[in-house]
Amino acid sequence: MSTAFTFNNHASDGAARCGEISTPHGKIATPAFMPVGTAATVKAMLPQTVRETGAEIILGNTYHLMLRPGAEEVAALGGLHAFMNWKGPILTDSGGYQVMSLAKLRKMSEEGVTFQSHIDGSTHELTPERSIEIQCLLGADIQMVFDECTPYPCEKEEARSSMELSMRWAGRSKAAFAEHGKSGQALFGIVQGGVHPDLREASAKALLELGFDGYAIGGLAVGEGQDLMLQTLNVTAPFLPEDRPRYLMGVGTPEDLILSVARGADMFDCVMPTRSGRHGQAFTWDGKVNLRNARYADDPRPLDETSGCPAARDYSRAYLHHLVKAREILGAMLVSWANVHFYQDLMARMRNAIREGCFESFAQETVARLNAGAGKET
Amino acid sequence: MSTAFTFNNHASDGAARCGEISTPHGKIATPAFMPVGTAATVKAMLPQTVRETGAEIILGNTYHLMLRPGAEEVAALGGLHAFMNWKGPILTDSGGYQVMSLAKLRKMSEEGVTFQSHIDGSTHELTPERSIEIQCLLGADIQMVFDECTPYPCEKEEARSSMELSMRWAGRSKAAFAEHGKSGQALFGIVQGGVHPDLREASAKALLELGFDGYAIGGLAVGEGQDLMLQTLNVTAPFLPEDRPRYLMGVGTPEDLILSVARGADMFDCVMPTRSGRHGQAFTWDGKVNLRNARYADDPRPLDETSGCPAARDYSRAYLHHLVKAREILGAMLVSWANVHFYQDLMARMRNAIREGCFESFAQETVARLNAGAGKET
Numbered sequence: 046m047s048t049a050f051t052f053n054n055h056a057s058d059g060a061a062r063c064g065e066i067s068t069p070h071g072k073i074a075t076p077a078f079m080p081v082g083t084a085a086t087v088k089a090m091l092p093q094t095v096r097e098t099g100a101e102i103i104l105g106n107t108y109h110l111m112l113r114p115g116a117e118e119v120a121a122l123g124g125l126h127a128f129m130n131w132k133g134p135i136l137t138d139s140g141g142y143q144v145m146s147l148a149k150l151r152k153m154s155e156e157g158v159t160f161q162s163h164i165d166g167s168t169h170e171l172t173p174e175r176s177i178e179i180q181c182l183l184g185a186d187i188q189m190v191f192d193e194c195t196p197y198p199c200e201k202e203e204a205r206s207s208m209e210l211s212m213r214w215a216g217r218s219k220a221a222f223a224e225h226g227k228s229g230q231a232l233f234g235i236v237q238g239g240v241h242p243d244l245r246e247a248s249a250k251a252l253l254e255l256g257f258d259g260y261a262i263g264g265l266a267v268g269e270g271q272d273l274m275l276q277t278l279n280v281t282a283p284f285l286p287e288d289r290p291r292y293l294m295g296v297g298t299p300e301d302l303i304l305s306v307a308r309g310a311d312m313f314d315c316v317m318p319t320r321s322g323r324h325g326q327a328f329t330w331d332g333k334v335n336l337r338n339a340r341y342a343d344d345p346r347p348l349d350e351t352s353g354c355p356a357a358r359d360y361s362r363a364y365l366h367h368l369v370k371a372r373e374i375l376g377a378m379l380v381s382w383a384n385v386h387f388y389q390d391l392m393a394r395m396r397n398a399i400r401e402g403c404f405e406s407f408a409q410e411t412v413a414r415l416n417a418g419a420g421k422e423t
Numbered sequence: 424m425s426t427a428f429t430f431n432n433h434a435s436d437g438a439a440r441c442g443e444i445s446t447p448h449g450k451i452a453t454p455a456f457m458p459v460g461t462a463a464t465v466k467a468m469l470p471q472t473v474r475e476t477g478a479e480i481i482l483g484n485t486y487h488l489m490l491r492p493g494a495e496e497v498a499a500l501g502g503l504h505a506f507m508n509w510k511g512p513i514l515t516d517s518g519g520y521q522v523m524s525l526a527k528l529r530k531m532s533e534e535g536v537t538f539q540s541h542i543d544g545s546t547h548e549l550t551p552e553r554s555i556e557i558q559c560l561l562g563a564d565i566q567m568v569f570d571e572c573t574p575y576p577c578e579k580e581e582a583r584s585s586m587e588l589s590m591r592w593a594g595r596s597k598a599a600f601a602e603h604g605k606s607g608q609a610l611f612g613i614v615q616g617g618v619h620p621d622l623r624e625a626s627a628k629a630l631l632e633l634g635f636d637g638y639a640i641g642g643l644a645v646g647e648g649q650d651l652m653l654q655t656l657n658v659t660a661p662f663l664p665e666d667r668p669r670y671l672m673g674v675g676t677p678e679d680l681i682l683s684v685a686r687g688a689d690m691f692d693c694v695m696p697t698r699s700g701r702h703g704q705a706f707t708w709d710g711k712v713n714l715r716n717a718r719y720a721d722d723p724r725p726l727d728e729t730s731g732c733p734a735a736r737d738y739s740r741a742y743l744h745h746l747v748k749a750r751e752i753l754g755a756m757l758v759s760w761a762n763v764h765f766y767q768d769l770m771a772r773m774r775n776a777i778r779e780g781c782f783e784s785f786a787q788e789t790v791a792r793l794n795a796g797a798g799k800e801t
Contacts, residue, residue, distance in 0.1 A: 084745075084749050086753040088751065089752040091753070121721065122742070323752075355471075359508050361506070363492070363500050363506070367491065367506075373464050374466055374752055374756070375466070
């Protein structure tokens with residue numbers, strides 16, 4: 046393990062934590078939301094604009110990048126940071142989730158997965174060793190073990206054997222990282238086990254035995270619903286060490302983030318702010334705003350006149366409605382920007398509430414406000 | 424006519440002129456290139472970014488805006504400047520060209536044109552009076568007379584009767600502008616007459632008789648080719664007054680702009696930089712770069728490392744190639760930005776060369792360089 050990767054927990058408020066991660070490309074205040082830069086771009090946003098929203102780390106997708114432009118190609122161009130002109134830290138996933146959700150004709154074995162590209166049908170293989178090699182070629186500051194994304198729903202025995210395979214792959218990932226990882230880079234383990242508390246416990250203990258720089262909770266936000274997701278987080282977090290960051294993968298809505306921070310999660314990623322942005326769905330403190338709705342055609346109000354984000358502050362809902370209806374690229378640009386800014390603002394306010402010891406009341410008031418606003422938008 | 428709209432010609436070099444237009448929303452250095460903001464957005468660019476390229480004026484399309492969101496709707500939201508958050512001058516066209524190129528089921532009469540929207544098939548009418556009313560509702564600083572876009576090629580008699588109709592419409596446009604136009608707003612006449620010198624002369628004289636704040640040359644860049652376009656400019660410009668700006672509509676390539684400035688044109692508009700940008704075609708001082716080309720897949724060079732434009736300077740051709748191939752919105756954003764910047768840089772260099780009295784050598788060297796580069800790109 047590196048010496049440069051550190052996590053310091055500066056303040057706690059109940060189970061909620063406020064801290065700081067250090068990486069070779071800079072620091073990350075936690076709880077942190079990582080915008081998703083799937084194909085070496087946070088969609089419809091300049092990297093500089095992403096940074097200006099307050100985002101300190103972004104996520105890159107191993108599956109997408111290995112297929113196009115290719116990990117060796119990115120490495121030859123100086124690595125992912127240089128390639129996409131992002132100067133801050135980058136976390137890459139392992140490719141496991143996308144192989145299951147996007148690729149065709151998968152074939153699983155103890156060794157790994159062979160699959161066909163969703164882009165051109167070409168055949169590829171991902172193993173723990175190759176996943177880590179790719180993440181090292183990309184130059185990710187934080188890398189993830191290669192795991193099998195357990196389907197949901199599934200039988201408990203299927204969840205068990207899938208988790209146990211992922212734990213064996215975690216060991217192989219760690220060995221590969223020891224060989225390829227550079228000083229300061231970090232490797233996170235991923236707790237699996239579906240919605241079964243005993244499997245989650247076994248998975249967490251297996252990972253702790255191996256030892257990682259941080260611990261992710263995987264296999265959630267895959268259709269189990271918010272209640273089961275939070276229950277699983279409840280029963281998993283106590284098995285994770287206090288002195289390592291906890292990353293809840295693929296989560297979520299603003300409410301999901303608040304309720305998960307309340308349960309001790311430190312890091313999140315989700316395509317929601319950018320994907321919703323491209324579809325004209327804006328996040329505001331009064332809930333979601335569907336800009337396609339005709340009610341906004343003559344609405345001179347901005348999304349949030351008090352926002353520090355130009356996209357939320359300087360354009361009327363009527364204009365955004367027009368752009369979305371006319372399928373103008375600027376619509377995707379502005380709403381994605383406003384959404385990523387909103388998510389970062391939410392994280393900053395959560396960090397502040399934790400430091401001030403008022404996280405519980407902040408969480409209750411904010412969730413209530415988000416839901417009250419959402420009721421008006423039908 | 425207003426008192427606030429002025430044009431001052433500061434320097435001449437041969438037929439090329441360098442001057443300044445004043446409008447209610449600010450000044451415009453000429454020769455000027457106006458990025459096209461068809462549907463109240465210069466496609467894939469933030470208005471602030473458009474301004475930072477050096478663009479001082481943009482063009483809005485009456486046809487698109489009357490159909491969506493509607494002129495009265497834009498007026499109720501504070502006019503086009505406020506609607507799209509563009510603080511500088513705006514020129515609107517009259518809708519005549521788009522009615523002919525985009526609308527369905529057109530019916531022409533002396534009165535005007537009825538047509539069906541290309542968006543939803545709804546029926547609309549444009550007359551000189553309605554076109555000016557719309558442009559005033561939008562709040563355009565520079566407005567254009569409603570004209571018929573003469574098809575190309577066409578018989579001379581058809582070109583004559585089309586031109587004569589446009590001249591009658593120019594008179595009606597002027598009367599409507601006298602009624603609706605606000606202080607400081609300007610109305611430009613449009614010379615028609617196809618590629619026939621005597622028709623162009625007759626058209627120019629008819630417009631001068633009416634008297635306008637500026638004079639456009641219309642009906643070119645419609646398929647006649649560069650030679651005929653320049654010949655027509657050659658025979659038309661001498662009939663236009665020295666003390667009014669001359670606007671060559673819908674032009675053009677970088678070479679077109681240079682050769683047209685050399686013949687006394689002051690203003691231009693064209694979708695080329697933004698449309699090419701969305702298709703991965705970049706303009707550089709060494710000619711066009713087709714970023715889809717596989718030769719750029721591993722090219723670490725930016726489009727132009729000496730550019731003041733971040734899009735041209737801070738991203739490799741390999742990265743732009745990747746974005747274009749993956750159809751990422753950021754590809755359209757970056758290449759459009761680089762292209763609009765290139766066009767504005769070209770105009771700035773032309774203005775400088777005119778002021779320094781070296782326009783002819785600048786023009787020759789630049790055209791040669793653009794063409795030498797273009798030869799390498801196959």
